[in-house]
């Protein structure tokens with residue numbers, strides 16, 4: 001009766017949690033001090049050493065972006081250039097600051113911000129540009145910094161996907177204006193939820209550091225020692241955006257495991273690339289996985305079959321896939337200020353497909369996924385009655 005063989009299910013993404021994270025969380029629980037304290041300080045020190053400049057930890061990647069914008073004095077009426085093809089987090093962080101997200105197109109080879117399109121959208125109100133390091137690559141980041149210099153714009157990098165990526169010999173976050181990372185459950189490293197802001201700008205650090213704790217001046221320093229401020233002043237709008245010691249404890253253990261996590265992600269992406277190399281139907285992004293640590297593995301499907309038919313077929317075979325992302329300029333909240341056509345984004349969106357990638361996969365999983373996809377994108381596959389008839393379009 002209980003003879004059911006559990007079918008293997010390959011998840012699109014997931015957290016990779018070892019006994020180390022579990023023990024570290026138990027330690028914090030045993031201490032019965034769960035808020036922002038010495039663990040957050042320890043995690044920040046690790047990150048600061050990693051980037052070679054100061055990192056401050058916050059509650060999420062979204063709050064990192066929001067605080068960075070606020071601390072850079074971007075607010076009401078200002079315009080921020082950002083690619084439409086990003087997680088809704090980038091757009092919401094901009095609008096939370098009071099600024100207007102101006103949707104830009106992407107480079108079809110990297111799906112990163114098209115700086116030429118961004119330049120066309122610069123007005124007297126433009127104050128910042130937010131390049132999104134889509135899937136872990138940074139696109140033409142150098143050109144974006146040149147543009148920012150020419151028009152005196154702040155650059156707030158949405159580096160949520162790019163923890164560990166190197167660009168022109170430097171680590172993302174280790175150079176530039178302000179970089180924001182996410183440690184949500186499925187990112188390159190996780191602290192459960194969480195994020196960080198990395199910059200050299202002392203004023204931004206000061207403001208973001210206070211604003212994450214309701215604007216209470218210098219409260220961070222007290223919290224690191226398990227204290228709090230009783231006698232204080234507040235000079236700016238603040239939020240409850242700090243990181244907790246429970247989160248930091250997870251982050252610290254993940255950071256120690258990062259070398260292994262990074263190598264697996266890179267290796268799997270390289271195998272996908274190799275397997276799709278010959279295919280004219282499955283187009284990989286133009287990324288060098290010696291430098292890029294991929295958060296997601298995205299392909300463009302160039303065949304007549306509807307993407308959702310392919311996705312249902314793969315799901316039926318135990319493979320979960322995703323679509324990154326629904327263009328933000330098409331969402332009700334953002335469409336009124338972005339009543340424009342974005343040719344590349346709109347033509348590419350229906351072809352986007354994200355394949356499973358996380359560090360608990362094995363090479364055979366990657367080959368299995370790639371074989372299924374190569375096979376089902378062959379001409380006439382869904383017309384053949386021996387194949388999944390129910391998916392025939």
Ligand SMILES: *Cc1c(COP(=O)(O)O)cnc(C)c1O
Nearest residue numbers: 060061062087089160182183184
């Ligand atoms: C994950 C992510 C964020 C935000 O991070 P959270 O920690 O989930 O708030 C921002 N931008 C992009 C592109 C992301 O993928």
